[in-house]
Amino acid sequence: MRGRAGWFFTAPAAALFAVFFGYPLVASLVQSFQTDSDGETVWAGLDNYTRLFEDPLVGRSLVNIALILTVQVPLMLVIALGLAQVLNLSWLRFRSGYRVAYFLPAVTTLVAYAVVFRVLLNTDPGLLNQLLGTHIDWLNDPTMARVALIGSITWRWSGYNMVILLAGLQAIPKEQYEAAAIDGAGSLRTYLSVIVPQLRPVLLFCLITSTIGTLQLFDESFVLTSGGPDNATLTPVLYLYENGFQQLDFGYAAAIAWLVVALTGLLSLVQFRALRTKS
Amino acid sequence: MKRLAHLPLAAGAVVSLFPFYWMIVAATHRTRDLLHSPPPFLPGDQLWENLRRLEDTVGFTRVTVNTVGLTVVYTALSSLISAMCGYGLAKFRFRGRGMLLAVLLATMMIPFQVLLVPLFQMMANVGWIDTYQAVLLPFLANSFGIFLMRQAFLEFPDELIEAGRLDGCSEARIFYRIVLPAARPQLAAVVIFTFISQWSAFIWPLLMLNSEEKYTIPVALSRMIGQSHVDYSGLMLGAFIATLPIMAVFLAFQKQFVSGLLGGSVKG
Numbered sequence: 345m346r347g348r349a350g351w352f353f354t355a356p357a358a359a360l361f362a363v364f365f366g367y368p369l370v371a372s373l374v375q376s377f378q379t380d381s382d383g384e385t386v387w388a389g390l391d392n393y394t395r396l397f398e399d400p401l402v403g404r405s406l407v408n409i410a411l412i413l414t415v416q417v418p419l420m421l422v423i424a425l426g427l428a429q430v431l432n433l434s435w436l437r438f439r440s441g442y443r444v445a446y447f448l449p450a451v452t453t454l455v456a457y458a459v460v461f462r463v464l465l466n467t468d469p470g471l472l473n474q475l476l477g478t479h480i481d482w483l484n485d486p487t488m489a490r491v492a493l494i495g496s497i498t499w500r501w502s503g504y505n506m507v508i509l510l511a512g513l514q515a516i517p518k519e520q521y522e523a524a525a526i527d528g529a530g531s532l533r534t535y536l537s538v539i540v541p542q543l544r545p546v547l548l549f550c551l552i553t554s555t556i557g558t559l560q561l562f563d564e565s566f567v568l569t570s571g572g573p574d575n576a577t578l579t580p581v582l583y584l585y586e587n588g589f590q591q592l593d594f595g596y597a598a599a600i601a602w603l604v605v606a607l608t609g610l611l612s613l614v615q616f617r618a619l620r621t622k623s
Numbered sequence: 624m625k626r627l628a629h630l631p632l633a634a635g636a637v638v639s640l641f642p643f644y645w646m647i648v649a650a651t652h653r654t655r656d657l658l659h660s661p662p663p664f665l666p667g668d669q670l671w672e673n674l675r676r677l678e679d680t681v682g683f684t685r686v687t688v689n690t691v692g693l694t695v696v697y698t699a700l701s702s703l704i705s706a707m708c709g710y711g712l713a714k715f716r717f718r719g720r721g722m723l724l725a726v727l728l729a730t731m732m733i734p735f736q737v738l739l740v741p742l743f744q745m746m747a748n749v750g751w752i753d754t755y756q757a758v759l760l761p762f763l764a765n766s767f768g769i770f771l772m773r774q775a776f777l778e779f780p781d782e783l784i785e786a787g788r789l790d791g792c793s794e795a796r797i798f799y800r801i802v803l804p805a806a807r808p809q810l811a812a813v814v815i816f817t818f819i820s821q822w823s824a825f826i827w828p829l830l831m832l833n834s835e836e837k838y839t840i841p842v843a844l845s846r847m848i849g850q851s852h853v854d855y856s857g858l859m860l861g862a863f864i865a866t867l868p869i870m871a872v873f874l875a876f877q878k879q880f881v882s883g884l885l886g887g888s889v890k891g
Contacts, residue, residue: 349794350715354723357708360764361726368741369733375741430632435625444874445636448643451873453823455841456862459848460642463649463657463855471645471662503639504884511885560734563825567845581736588740589830601737608732 376598392599402600405578408490409558416494417554423498424505424550431506432513443510446503458567461496465568486576489569493577497564501557505550512546513539548619552612559608580604643866650860657855673860680854681843682836683861690822690839693755697821701763702814706806708764709772710798714784730766736826743830753833762827765820768813771883775809776802812883815876819869840865 379388396402427446431439449457464471465482473479482492516539524534562581565571571578571586580600588597649657652667677683712720742761751757779802787797803810825841832842844861847854873880 348717350711350717350720352794353707353711353715353798354717354720356704357764357769358719358723360704360760361723361730364742364761364764365726365730365738368738368745371741371744372737427635430628433628436628438629442632442636444877446639448870448873449639451819451869453841453862453865453869454825455823455844456646456866457642459844459858459862460646462848463859464642464645474661499639499642507881507884511881556732560736562736567848581734584736585739589743594740597740598737601734604734605732605737608734612732 372598372601375594376602377595379595380593388595392595395596396599396603401575401578401583402580402603404575405580405583408575408577409561409579411490412494412497412558412561413555416497417551417558419494420498420502420554421505421547421550423502425509425547427502427506428509428513432510443503443507447507448503449500450504452500454563454567457496457500458563461492461568465492483569484573486574489573489576493564493568496568497561500564501554505554508550509543509546512543515546516542544619548615551619552615555611555615556608559604559611580607643870646859646863646866649856650863652856654854654856669856670860673856676854677857677860680857681838681847681861683843683864685836686838686840686843687864689837693758693828693839694818694821697759697763698814698818700759701765701768701817701821702810704763705765705768705813705817706772706803706810707798708769709774710776710802712769713773713776714779714781714802727766727769739826739830742827746831752831753837754831755837757831758824758828758839762820762824765813765817768817771809771813772806775806779805808879808882811876811879815872815879816883818872822869823865 376392377388377390378385379391380386427442430436431442431446433439462483466473470482472482480488482488520538520542521534524538529537560581561579562585565577565579565582566585569577571582581604584597584600584604587593587600648663648666650673651670652663653669653672656663656667674683708723711717712724738761746752746757783801784797787801792800823841824839825845828839829842829845832838835843838846840861844858844865847858847861
């Protein structure tokens, strides 16, 4: 009786997952071992996967992602943590106003965001260039396109992480600050021995979700630069999309997808292990 | 000293908000005035003119009605499915429960773009390309919403459910009359998130919808970008209209928004 009721409540979601998640997932795995030969789908063995290693564009997209992982993610998390700390100060006025201001970019519609940034970053005359008094070719110069991409992701997601870290900070009981003060701990000491250890699970959450988000990065490079110039902002998922929907090379697109899945699992595991053993 | 802290904070807030402000400025000027040097920094008087052009070129009213309709249907169905599934997972033991939980985790780890090609072929096979059901169905079951509702229902006391059963209530009635009202804040968070995700949905509707009269706002805007002569002020006005409801929902429901964002993540 109770078991049947459990099925009654979960059946709609389970059926939808089976049809629109389970089936396509298996289909994409099968596709990754197939290729198209004269309009016919044939078995290709590991060909699609070995091709990944020889494809310079796959390497290029991985380098781009690695760059964002090592530059943008730490930069964003430092900004988010700093903002969260400051906006947690009880004596600061307009705190909620600042929170809204910093969080708002995270709720922007992808297309609206893209449109605005394309107009702002236009070369000639380009509002940002006018403000800075420069003539930087933001979207057509490989280095600058990366700077623009990193800047826009940071603009969009710092406030989001700030809100999560702020909630983490507020979950730390006030008594612990007082206890630290009574024990004669200075503010740096309190910070390192009280706040940081307690905040670790929340930081880990931010780090892992940002890493997953970066590995799956698509929106920003799709709409801002279409992966260009000279593939400087090409991401694996964007390359997957190009292979699947422009070249109609479904097998290869599927292999790229599974490469991303493997990387996501691996990196999440590493971060999880590294940060958990310390605590 | 304390006042000084506002300097960097306010500067950051300006950077954060400026693109929104400039969206309004650009939406109220002519495109050619935007490309002038120096560009305008205050709102202009071309709002109605731009709106009329947007209506003439992409049928913006129609496009907006489509987006509202799709978003409302999606939000209602998806939130209901999330609440039901979350309740089932939180309060019942049944075969397949562990597997369903594993699927939920997997949907978060796997990039949804993996599914795009097979989903596209599926819709093509059943002849659903360019239909609204093809836009809505694949993402109706939303693992984030289910997780959040499950977290909410885990804390609901079993005794109250038992009491309902003793009173002879059906399981569906217990859910609808007793359990669901208690989870109203979390349900609100799920409703807000599903609303925003469907309102902004881009790639999938772009792949599914071919006829202009079926476009949603994001799809219509992206088609405008692709044109040879880009109508920047029209685009910015469209982007502004696309952003407005999301901003309004966010500002009105900040609290639910943040609780939705956290999804039980901070407790651990």
